[in-house]
Amino acid sequence: MHSSDSPIVQASRKAVHEEHLIANYAASRLRLEALDPYLWRDVNHLDLNKLWEYLAYYLYLPRIKNQQVLLEAIAQGVAALVWNENFAYATGWDESKGRYLGLKTAEHITVTLSSQSLIVKPEVAQRQLEADAAMAKPPTPPLVKEGTGSYKTEKEKTIDTVVTPNDSSNGKVTVIVSPKRFYGSVKLDALRLRRDVGQIADEVIQHLSSLVDAEVEITLELQVTVPEGVPDNVIRTVSENCQVLNFSNQGFEQE
Structure with a gap:
């Protein structure tokens, strides 16, 4: 604390430091x-609007510094790949139809403070997304990108059938079998991680996770090489943070 600071500045710094003002x-x-x-x-x-009023009025709730801090927290929560651990966002509620308007999940949004802007429980938002996917028109045969840059349509499977006297199919029927699994890996730029992850979530993950009964598993793999060696304080901080964030595997090596 600087002795030259005014009492107001000193009090503000202390409130922020002790999270009386977040x-x-x-x-x-x-x-x-x-x-x-x-x-x-x-x-x-x-x-x-109501959320901000509650936070500003009730002393037992977190004392957030201003509205912008709240809006940034909401935007980050909706943009997260694991948005279902936070909340969804909507621009309205249609009471007659019982559905949310402008429902957003796992994407970057601009949040406005109004009575029409809503944060939605993730399990409730997920039910609407699944219902919408079930009612959607069946898609055309999916295209699966191959390593050569070409595409192939759904796989075909031939099965034996009973041949009738007028049957010219030689006892074979071709059945279209849709692919049931997608996998992919991509190298990300550490300096543009937030942007790249957001694009992957919007352009790839969202299309797959919206399918009925889709099970999405996402694994983030990190490999960092520091020629001069990692300092002890960084080792300690990273190790503790990995434990808090439930890393299943992490460690430092000499080579």
């Missing part, structure tokens, strides 16, 4: 500290 807030904390235990226990969504 200047940077994570979406996961918003859900764990405010939404789940208090604000949406009995409702499926909450408009942002």
